[in-house]
Structure formats: C-alpha cells, structure tokens
Amino acid sequence: MPAFGARLRAAMDMRGPLCVGIDPHAQLLAAWGLSDDPAGVASFCQIVVDALADRVAVFKPQSAFFERFGSSGAQILESTIRQLREAGALILLDAKRGDIGSTVAAYADAYLNPSMPMYVDAITASPFLGVGSLAPMFAEAHRHGGGVFVLALTSNKEGPEVQHARLPDGRTVAQSIIDEISQLNVGEPGLGSIGAVVGATIGDTGHDLSGLGGPILVPGLGAQGGKPDDLRAIFPGNLSAVLPSYSREVLGAGPDVASLRRMTSKINDELMIALGSPK
Ligand SMILES: O=c1ccn([C@@H]2O[C@H](COP(=O)(O)O)[C@@H](O)[C@H]2O)c(=O)[nH]1
Numbered sequence: 001m002p003a004f005g006a007r008l009r010a011a012m013d014m015r016g017p018l019c020v021g022i023d024p025h026a027q028l029l030a031a032w033g034l035s036d037d038p039a040g041v042a043s044f045c046q047i048v049v050d051a052l053a054d055r056v057a058v059f060k061p062q063s064a065f066f067e068r069f070g071s072s073g074a075q076i077l078e079s080t081i082r083q084l085r086e087a088g089a090l091i092l093l094d095a096k097r098g099d100i101g102s103t104v105a106a107y108a109d110a111y112l113n114p115s116m117p118m119y120v121d122a123i124t125a126s127p128f129l130g131v132g133s134l135a136p137m138f139a140e141a142h143r144h145g146g147g148v149f150v151l152a153l154t155s156n157k158e159g160p161e162v163q164h165a166r167l168p169d170g171r172t173v174a175q176s177i178i179d180e181i182s183q184l185n186v187g188e189p190g191l192g193s194i195g196a197v198v199g200a201t202i203g204d205t206g207h208d209l210s211g212l213g214g215p216i217l218v219p220g221l222g223a224q225g226g227k228p229d230d231l232r233a234i235f236p237g238n239l240s241a242v243l244p245s246y247s248r249e250v251l252g253a254g255p256d257v258a259s260l261r262r263m264t265s266k267i268n269d270e271l272m273i274a275l276g277s278p279k
Contacts, residue, residue, distance in 0.1 A: 001114070001145030004122055005191035008147065008215055008243070011057040011090050016268035017275055019058040019092065019217070021247025022048055022080065024065045028248070032255040038072035041065070045080040048251075051260040053087035060217075060245055063095040078117055091120040092217070092243075096151065098126030101133050108140035112148075122147030124197060124217070128162070131180040138184055138194060147193045147215070152177045153207060155199025155220030164205070175207055185213030191241060200226025200244070202234065210237040218242055222249025222267075228274035239275045 001007075024044045026036045032047070034040035052059075061080065066073035081091050097107040110116055111123045122141075125134050127150050134150065141148050153163055153174045163174040171179070178196055185192025192214035198207075199220035209216065216235060220226040221244055228244070235242050246267060253263035 003145050003188070004141065004147030004193040005185075005188060005214060007121065007145065008058070008090060009191045011088075012243070015055060015057040015089075017242065017244055017271050018056060018264060018268045019060050019243050019245040020048075020052060020056045020250050020264060021094070021219070021245050022059055022061040022065075023247040023251065025248070028251050028254075031252070034255075038069045038076060041069060041073065042076045042079075044255075045076055047255050047257065048260070049080060049083045049087070051254070051257040052264055053084050053089055055261070056089055056264055058090045058092055058243060058245075059084050060092045060094050060247070062247065063093060074118070081118070081120060085121075090122070092122040092124070092147070092149065093118075093120040094124045096124045096126045097137075098129050098134065100129060101136055104134055105136035105140075108137040112137065112140040112144055112146040114144055120146075122149060122193075122195075124149045124151065126151050127177050127180075131177055141193055145193075147195060149195040149197050149215070149217045150177060150181055152181070152196040153198045153202045153205065155201045155224055155226070159199070159202075160205075172207065174205075178207060178209060178212060182211040182213055188213060191215055195241075195243070198234070200224075200230050200234065204233070209235065212238060212241065215241050215243050218244045219247075222246045223252075228267075228270045231271075231274050242275055244271050244275075 024041045029036050029040045066077040125148050137148050165173050181194050184194040195215035197217045200218050201220040253259040
C-alpha cells in the first residue's frame with residue numbers, strides 16, 4: 001500500500017480538498033426525519049454514501065456518534081466505511097485515541113491493520129500521554145500505509161489552557177507536539193503521513209507549522225464559525241497540506257441527495273479558491 005500522505009495528496013488533487021465529517025447528531029437525525037436509534041443512523045449513513053461517496057476525497061466519521069449504539073453502531077460504522085472505501089474515498093476515523101504505549105498498540109491494530117474489521121486509512125490520536133506513547137500507532141501506520149493525525153491546537157475554546165501552556169524550554173505544549181510530528185515526517189517524499197489537528201478557530205497564536213511536513217486536519221469550519229478565508233491567515237506556509245473538515249455545515253443540507261451534492265461542491269469550490277489548490 002502506498003504511503004497515506006501520497007494517497008491523500010492524490011485524492012485531494014482528484015476530488016478537491018474537502019473532508020466531510022459524518023456526525024449523526026440526534027438533532028440532525030430529527031431534521032432528516034429519522035429516528036434517534038440504529039435504524040436512523042443506518043439510513044443517515046446510507047444517504048451520505050449514496051450522495052457523496054464517489055465525489056469527496058476524505059470522510060471523517062466521528063466514532064462517538066456510532067459508539068452511542070454499542071455493537072449496532074459499530075456494525076453501521078464498519079459497513080459505512082467499507083462502502084465509502086469501495087467508492088474510492090479515504091476514511092479518517094475521528095476517535096482521538098491515546099493511552100500508554102502497550103494499549104496504543106492495540107488501538108493501532110484495531111484501526112490501522114488492514115486485516116481488522118474496523119480498518120481505516122487514518123485515525124486521530126490524543127498526545128496528552130506524551131507523543132512518544134503513540135509510537136506503536138506511528139509504526140503500524142508506517143507498516144501499512146496508514147496515517148495518524150495528532151491533536152495539537154484544537155478548535156474548542158478550552159484547548160488553549162493546556163495547549164498554550166509553556167514547557168521549561170519556552171515552547172508551548174502545542175509547539176512541542178508539532179515539532180515531534182515534524183521529526184516523524186523527515187525524509188518522506190512529498191506529503192508525510194503523520195499529521196496534526198489544528199482548528200480553524202484558533203486565530204493568530206504564533207505557532208510555527210512551517211516544518212510539519214505532514215497534512216493538517218482543520219476542523220472548526222462552518223458550524224463552529226471558521227471560514228475558508230481564515231485558512232490563508234492561519235496556514236500561510238502550508239496551504240497545500242490543509243485538509244479542511246466540515247460536518248454539520250454539509251450534513252445540514254440533507255437528506256436531499258442533490259442538496260448534499262450542491263453543498264459539497266460549493267464548499268469545495270470556496271476551499272479551492274482559498275487554498276489555491278488544483279482540480
Ligand atoms: O479540534 C477539534 C478536533 C476534532 N473536532 C471534531 O470535528 C467535528 C466538527 O464538527 P462540525 O459539525 O463541523 O463542527 C466533530 O466531529 C468534532 O468532534 C473538532 O471539532 N475540533
């Protein structure tokens with residue numbers, strides 16, 4: 001399997017930079033006329049697959065909304081992932097996993113080993129047990145052409161309390177995470193496979209992402225207030241590595257298939273102008 005970074009580059013060049021989050025909130029299920037139960041979530045996901053699987057580069061299912069329904073939710077997630085991948089999309093599972101290294105190895109096996117049922121192309125990870133504790137995930141990603149996106153500067157207002165805290169060497173916690181990720185991408189040809197999560201809502205924080213080498217997952221757009229134009233200000237030196245992610249803003253256009261398609265195409269066009277990307 002080619003490296004995740006190369007696969008992501010090719011997918012974004014072919015289908016545009018937009019990553020669509022699959023977050024079946026109870027409110028969205030109601031707005032789509034669906035029940036807040038496994039049957040409703042299954043119908044919701046099927047509509048997303050039918051509408052968008054063949055035209056969006058990356059889907060980001062939010063694990064929490066499937067975990068709500070236990071084993072039924074896991075089955076729906078597995079089936080949705082399989083159908084999206086069959087249609088040529090990449091899957092980035094937003095599960096924000098992190099633990100001591102020996103447990104991280106099990107998470108890595110669950111999500112990044114192609115022979116496992118919940119196999120995805122990439123996963124989000126939490127570095128707050130130390131970036132080094134995620135080493136088994138980086139190794140598994142490297143072995144199988146997978147990707148890992150490590151939380152660095154999240155889109156929520158509570159994030160800075162931890163992420164802007166200073167280390168004895170004067171760097172922020174976030175900058176030290178970004179610097180460790182950068183090291184993991186050294187020597188990768190093109191876009192690396194280890195990315196960072198940086199929200200579109202962070203404003204001007206003075207963090208240096210110029211040496212990252214890997215992709216940047218950018219949530220916080222749309223429903224949380226971030227706009228495509230904010231990307232130019234936050235990522236001046238990394239625009240081609242930005243993977244902008246929208247969940248509620250896109251999903252709010254459903255359940256009509258044509259409206260979902262129009263919305264993704266409109267956002268992709270806005271993003272391509274903001275990022276100056278090809279397609
Ligand atoms: O910093 C972060 C990290 C992850 N998220 C996740 O992204 C989506 C955002 O959904 P919207 O509807 O587009 O606001 C959601 O799954 C979050 O858990 C984030 O928002 N910020």
